[in-house]
Amino acid sequence: MPLFVNPFKKQDVSDFDGVYVPLENSQRHPSVVGVRKDSKVGDFADEKKLEVSEDPSNGYSATTIEDLRAEVECDLAASGHDTAYDRKSKVINKAITDIGMGRYQWSLFALCGFGWLADNMWLQGVALTLPSLSREFGVSETHVRYTTCALFVGLCLGASFWGIASDVIGRRLAFNATLFLAGVFGLAVGGGSSWVGVAGLYAALGVGVGGNLPVDGALFLEFLPFASSGLLTALSVWWPVGQLISSLVAWGFVPNYSCPTEGPCPRAENKGWRYLNLTLGALTFVMFMCRFFLFHLYESPKFLLSQGRQAEAVAAVHGIAYKNRKTTWLSEEVLNEIGGTAAVVEKQKLSTGEIIKRNLGKFSTERIGPLFATRKLGLMSTSILLRSFCSFLIWFCWTTIGMGYPLFNAFLPQYLANSDAKQPTATNIIYRNYAITSIVGVPGSLIAYYTVNMKYVGRKGTIAASTLITGILVFCFTISAEPNFQLVFTCLEAFFQNIMYGVLYAYTPEVFPAPNRGTGTGIASCLNRIAGLCAPIVAVNAGQANPKAPIYASGGLFLAAFVAMCFFPIETKGKQSL
Numbered sequence: 001m002p003l004f005v006n007p008f009k010k011q012d013v014s015d016f017d018g019v020y021v022p023l024e025n026s027q028r029h030p031s032v033v034g035v036r037k038d039s040k041v042g043d044f045a046d047e048k049k050l051e052v053s054e055d056p057s058n059g060y061s062a063t064t065i066e067d068l069r070a071e072v073e074c075d076l077a078a079s080g081h082d083t084a085y086d087r088k089s090k091v092i093n094k095a096i097t098d099i100g101m102g103r104y105q106w107s108l109f110a111l112c113g114f115g116w117l118a119d120n121m122w123l124q125g126v127a128l129t130l131p132s133l134s135r136e137f138g139v140s141e142t143h144v145r146y147t148t149c150a151l152f153v154g155l156c157l158g159a160s161f162w163g164i165a166s167d168v169i170g171r172r173l174a175f176n177a178t179l180f181l182a183g184v185f186g187l188a189v190g191g192g193s194s195w196v197g198v199a200g201l202y203a204a205l206g207v208g209v210g211g212n213l214p215v216d217g218a219l220f221l222e223f224l225p226f227a228s229s230g231l232l233t234a235l236s237v238w239w240p241v242g243q244l245i246s247s248l249v250a251w252g253f254v255p256n257y258s259c260p261t262e263g264p265c266p267r268a269e270n271k272g273w274r275y276l277n278l279t280l281g282a283l284t285f286v287m288f289m290c291r292f293f294l295f296h297l298y299e300s301p302k303f304l305l306s307q308g309r310q311a312e313a314v315a316a317v318h319g320i321a322y323k324n325r326k327t328t329w330l331s332e333e334v335l336n337e338i339g340g341t342a343a344v345v346e347k348q349k350l351s352t353g354e355i356i357k358r359n360l361g362k363f364s365t366e367r368i369g370p371l372f373a374t375r376k377l378g379l380m381s382t383s384i385l386l387r388s389f390c391s392f393l394i395w396f397c398w399t400t401i402g403m404g405y406p407l408f409n410a411f412l413p414q415y416l417a418n419s420d421a422k423q424p425t426a427t428n429i430i431y432r433n434y435a436i437t438s439i440v441g442v443p444g445s446l447i448a449y450y451t452v453n454m455k456y457v458g459r460k461g462t463i464a465a466s467t468l469i470t471g472i473l474v475f476c477f478t479i480s481a482e483p484n485f486q487l488v489f490t491c492l493e494a495f496f497q498n499i500m501y502g503v504l505y506a507y508t509p510e511v512f513p514a515p516n517r518g519t520g521t522g523i524a525s526c527l528n529r530i531a532g533l534c535a536p537i538v539a540v541n542a543g544q545a546n547p548k549a550p551i552y553a554s555g556g557l558f559l560a561a562f563v564a565m566c567f568f569p570i571e572t573k574g575k576q577s578l
Contacts, residue, residue, distance in 0.1 A: 011298065011315040013331075016322040024063050026329035028098055065337050068094070072338055085305055087339035088313075092301045095317050095330035097225040102324025105223055107295055109231060112220045113238035114287040115212030118182055121242030122209050125280050126151050126202055127410045128250040128434070131417060131427075132258060132273035135265040137195035141414060142543045148410045149536035150199035154206020156529045162211025163218075171219045171300040178215060179288035181208025186281025190274040214525070222300050223320065236505045240442045240498050247431070247438040249279050255428035262424060310335060390569055394508060397561045398524040401467075401504070402531030404557030405497070407539055407550045408474055412437075415477070415551065416486060425483050433487045440491040444498025448506075451499070459507045464565040466499040471558030478548050 013020070072090045126148055134144040158178070166174035185205035192198035217235065224231060250272075257272035259265035291297070298320065304313035314332055321328040408415075416430045451462045473493040477486055508524055542549035 010312065011319050013311070013315050013318050015315070016318040019318045019321045019327055020331065021327045021329055023065065023068065023329040023334060026063060026098065026327070028063060065334070068334070069338055084339040088305050088310070088335045089302050091335055091338050092305070092313065092317060092330065093226070095328055096223065096301075096320065097227065099317070099321045099324055099326045099328055100225050101228045101231075102320075102326060104320050104323035105220075105225075105228070105231075107323075108220055108223055108297075109235070111291050111295055111297075112216040113235055114291070115178065115216035116235050116238040117242040117245070118179060118284055118287065119209055119212050119242065120239045121246050121280060121283075122182065122186070122205060123151070123406070123410065124243045124246040124438075125250070125276065128246060128254065128413050128431070129273040129276060130411065131413055131430075132254060132265070132270055133195060133198060135259065135263070136267060136270045136273075137198075138264060139195050142540050144195070145411060145414075145536045145539045145543070147195070147199050147202060147536075148406065148539075149533065150203040151206045152406075152529070152533040152536065154203040154208075155210035156533055158207040158210020159214050159525070159529055161207070163214040166211075166215045166218065167303065167306070170303050171215065171222070172297050174211060174215045175219055175297060176288065176292050178208050178211040179284055179291060181205070182212075183208075183281055183285030183288050186284050187278060188281075190278035190281065192274075210529075219300060222302055236502050237445045239501065240438070240445055240494075244435075244438040244442055245283070246276075246280065247435040250276050251428075251431040251435040253279070255426075255431050258427060393564045393567055395524055395527055396564050397504070398508070399527040399531045400557040400561040400564075401500070402528035403535045403538070404471075404474075404554045404561070406532050406535040407554035407557070408477075408493075409497075410535065411539055411550065412490065416483070416490075429483055433483060433490065436487060437490040437494050441494030441498050444495045445502040448499045448502030451503075459503055460565065460568050463500055463503040463507060464562055464568075466496045466503065467558055467562040467565060469496045470500055471555045471562060474551060474555035474558060478551050 068091070071094065072087055075090045075093075076086060130144050130147060131141075133139065133147060134141050137144075162174050162178060182205055185201050185208065189198060189201045189205065192201055220231075220235065253275040254272035257270070257275060259269050296319075298316035299312065301313040301316045304310070304316065310332055314330055314335065317328055317330045413430055413434060416433055417425055448462060448466075451457055454462075470493055473489050473496065477489045477493065480486070538553060539550040542553060546552075
């Protein structure tokens with residue numbers, strides 16, 4: 001197998017010998033939905049008409065075109081769309097599920113994890129440069145926080161642009177372009193000659209980094225078998241690793257390449273923050289090269305279908321089976337039997353306008369309305385306001401945490417500097433303590449995956465307890481300016497904070513019903529980014545009145561999220577998603 005792959009090579013089914021087996025000779029995934037042959041298509045909207053069965057005596061075998069069509073009809077009844085594209089998309093989903101989890105998906109898990117890693121790595125990287133930027137460019141310690149605001153502007157633009165662009169230009173281009181842009185502008189930051197210039201480069205960097213979470217999450221999910229879809233939440237494990245890398249690199253460079261005394265620091269003596277950004281930029285570019293040259297990413301079969309490139313979509317699925325050393329029953333003939341001939345597909349392929357309309361349609365009242373429609377999601381009340389309360393609780397938590405997290409973490413190096421203390425903490429101690437905090441925080445995400453399934457604890461108990469403790473620890477941080485005292489509480493805060501985030505990423509998609517899951521989680525992510533954008537503005541204005549005010553605000557927001565979590569009416573532990 002060659003070390004480097006051709007990222008532009010188009011695949012054909014003939015490239016994967018021995019992969020295809022006829023549907024009647026295939027082995028389907030054991031957890032398929034069985035439908036009695038005497039059921040009518042109109043019955044599929046009624047869940048009581050559906051049965052889960054692998055017993056061929058009920059007339060269902062799962063290895064005939066008619067039974068496959070029945071499964072697709074069942075899925076379409078809940079999706080809200082019924083076109084040739086939608087039918088063939090459901091068939092591809094089932095083909096990937098039957099292939100199962102394998103080498104291709106695990107490789108993609110690592111490469112998508114790079115995106116999550118880069119997201120937090122640069123967020124913390126900016127935080128770690130603020131003290132040095134203030135000293136070199138003569139910007140006050142409060143106003144320099146607008147640098148973080150510039151980054152969040154880029155993150156918001158990147159998340160919006162790349163999320164839709166990936167549906168127009170393809171997942172593969174967007175998947176590689178996000179890290180490429182982040183790497184290029186990350187390297188450019190190291191040569192910034194003014195504060196405004198550095199802030200502008202961080203904003204451009206954010207446009208690249210901001211696309212990682214929506215693009216990588218969507219791409220990974222489209223290649224995941226249904227039974228392994230929970231691995232999407234496991235990507236959050238990469239998040240604290242990004243902070244760890246930033247803190248260790250900063251600890252090595254900033255204290256050793258900055259002015260030894262307080263006050264203004266000229267460029268010639270203040271190169272530590274530049275070395276930090278150059279290193280992070282180089283690491284980001286290496287991650288891009290791993291994606292681009294060391295791994296052949298097949299274009300998303302669903303995107304290829306939306307463009308009318310059916311043969312390439314089938315070839316992509318064959319490529320996944322080949323990488324996983326499995327077989328697949330998918331062929332163009334099967335797709336045509338379920339969704340119509342190639343000519344029909346060409347007529348019904350999605351135009352750029354239709355793709356954008358579908359993306360924007362996720363936020364229409366027709367898509368958002370069902371989030372408030374059920375009694376369980378609405379806290380079992382007949383009042384429309386109360387019935388919508390559960391969805392608002394989740395969005396409220398994402399908003400408050402979206403502001404509370406950067407209010408404390410994005411400016412933590414400044415807080416650790418103890419600017420209001422009689423004896424400011426040495427730079428080496430500041431970055432050492434930040435690195436220790438990052439190391440202690442890493443296990444939090446891993447522990448979250450165990451506690452969420454514990455009896456009498458579950459998702460609700462884990463997230464509520466960890467959020468409460470996080471808020472309390474943030475307040476405790478302000479009690480003393482002694483470095484070791486602050487180190488203890490920042491370590492504990494980072495640990496419980498990562499538990500909170502790990503559960504929040506898992507709980508949010510589980511609690512929304514499947515047809516509206518993308519809408520619910522999309523709104524949550526959007527509110528989280530907007531709140532993060534506002535955090536530096538709050539930090540600047542509140543910090544001028546009281547240096548500890550942003551910390552108090554952060555702790556209060558975490559406690560507000562805890563109160564909302566106490567009213568979550570749904571526990572998803574041990575239950576199938578709605």
